[in-house]
Amino acid sequence: MTTDSKMNETIDSVHHSHPSPGKYFKVAITLVIITAIEVGVFYIEDLKWGIIPVLLILSGVKFGLVAMFYMHLKYDSKLFSSLFFGGVGLAGCVCIALMALFKYFL
Amino acid sequence: MDNTSVMENQAEDSHKTTTGLNSRKLLMWLFLGSDCMFFGSLIATYLVHQGKSLVGPYPVDVFDIPTTSVSTFVLLMSSMSMVLAYSALNRGNLKGFRIWIISTAIMGATFLAFQVFEFRTFVHHDHLTPQVNLFGTTFFTLTGIHGVHVTLGVIWLLSLFFHSFRGGVTPEKSLDVDLAALYWHFVDMVWIIIFTVVYLFGVFRGF
Numbered sequence: 001m002t003t004d005s006k007m008n009e010t011i012d013s014v015h016h017s018h019p020s021p022g023k024y025f026k027v028a029i030t031l032v033i034i035t036a037i038e039v040g041v042f043y044i045e046d047l048k049w050g051i052i053p054v055l056l057i058l059s060g061v062k063f064g065l066v067a068m069f070y071m072h073l074k075y076d077s078k079l080f081s082s083l084f085f086g087g088v089g090l091a092g093c094v095c096i097a098l099m100a101l102f103k104y105f106l
Numbered sequence: 107m108d109n110t111s112v113m114e115n116q117a118e119d120s121h122k123t124t125t126g127l128n129s130r131k132l133l134m135w136l137f138l139g140s141d142c143m144f145f146g147s148l149i150a151t152y153l154v155h156q157g158k159s160l161v162g163p164y165p166v167d168v169f170d171i172p173t174t175s176v177s178t179f180v181l182l183m184s185s186m187s188m189v190l191a192y193s194a195l196n197r198g199n200l201k202g203f204r205i206w207i208i209s210t211a212i213m214g215a216t217f218l219a220f221q222v223f224e225f226r227t228f229v230h231h232d233h234l235t236p237q238v239n240l241f242g243t244t245f246f247t248l249t250g251i252h253g254v255h256v257t258l259g260v261i262w263l264l265s266l267f268f269h270s271f272r273g274g275v276t277p278e279k280s281l282d283v284d285l286a287a288l289y290w291h292f293v294d295m296v297w298i299i300i301f302t303v304v305y306l307f308g309v310f311r312g313f
Contacts, residue, residue, distance in 0.1 A: 021193050028186035032179060039175050042306050051310060059302040063295050070189045070291045077127050080135045087139025091146025098147065102154035 018072055027069045034062050134285050138292045145296050148251060149303055152244040156308070159239035165308035168232045170224075177220035178301050181256075184213035185294040188263075192287045198277050204270055207283075210290065211263040214256055221253050245304065252300060255293045262286050 038058050041051060068074040073081045099105065123129055156165075187209040194202030225246070228234040236246045266286055269275055275283065 018193065018196070021190055024186055024189050024193065028183065031182045031185075035175065035178060035182065038302065038306065039171065042171065042310070052307070055302050055306055059298050062298045066185060066291050066295050066298070070185055070294075071288055077125075079125060079127060079132070083132070083135040083139045084142070087142035090139075091142040094143055094146045095150040095153070098150035099154055104154050 018075055019069060023069065027065055031062055031065060034058050128281060130281065130285060131288075134288050138288065141292065145248075145252075145299075148244075148248045149299065152248050152304060155240040155244050159241045161239050163232045163234045163238070163241075165241060165245075165304075168228055168234055169305055169309050170227075171305060171309060173220065173224070174301065174305050177217050177224075178297065180213050180220070181217045181294050181297050184210045184217070185291050187213065188287050188290045192280065192283050195275065195277055195280050195283055200270065200275070203275065203283075204267060207263055207267050207270075211260050211267065214260040214263065214290075218253060218256055218260065221249065221256075248304065249300065252293070252296055255296070259286075259290050259293050262289065 038055055041047065041054055041058070044051070047054065067084065071084075073084065123132075125132070187206045191203050191206035191210060194200075194206055234242045234245075236243045263286060266275055266283060
């Protein structure tokens with residue numbers, strides 16, 4: 001297989017393997033339901049500090065759904081995923097380092 | 107558009123690279139990765155100064171969760187309409203593309219209107235300005251920069267919408283729309299984090 005045909009195959013697979021509009025609607029409904037749960041959970045006073053991991057997990061799921069389906073990372077090249085999630089990972093490290101520097105966890 | 111120009115556009119979009127991936131798209135992902143770090147540092151700055159304001163108003167005094175939930179819903183829906191615009195264009199449905207992309211721009215503008223309303227309420231009713239306390243400084247910086255990102259996104263979407271009437275947006279040149287869509291979804295993702303960390307955690311009494 002020549003380099004040209006490999007390249008065309010890559011580009012074709014990128015352009016034609018995206019989900020259907022129905023799938024996009026399902027993801028949107030899921031995102032709305034998760035947001036509603038977030039707001040609902042927020043008003044449950046009995047959860048106390050337990051609310052923090054619950055909200056972080058729920059927003060993480062929303063973040064992942066948008067990245068994977070709407071930004072097509074699930075279907076695109078792994079290099080794009082590496083670049084983006086590398087940035088997300090570094091951002092997380094920056095957050096933790098800055099918070100540790102300012103004694104946020106003490 | 108004649109066949110020659112279609113072929114030229116395809117050649118422009120599928121130029122040779124060592125990775126087999128389009129350089130413009132690769133550059134966009136690099137930009138989004140670096141923008142993550144930018145917002146990460148702003149969110150961390152907000153968090154480390156949380157609860158350290160010497161005078162009010164405090165987050166619990168000013169945040170209106172139901173209103174912000176509605177604006178969050180609008181932004182989430184705009185992401186869906188953006189992806190539907192891209193999908194319509196790839197299927198050659200230019201009319202569908204125009205409907206969905208203008209819907210996205212309108213929803214983006216609605217989100218901005220919510221933000222302007224919120225900022226005006228904070229400043230005039232609650233007397234919260236960037237100069238009043240640490241909460242005001244970090245809150246306005248973080249959400250203001252996000253608002254600037256949304257504004258740029260709306261301008262980008264509107265330019266694509268009007269460009270489509272002059273033959274500038276075609277299925278063969280869908281990469282232009284793909285790049286705008288990536289940027290728009292990123293702005294949505296950042297808001298997902300801000301809504302949880304700033305608004306929901308902000309009103310939580312434990313902080």
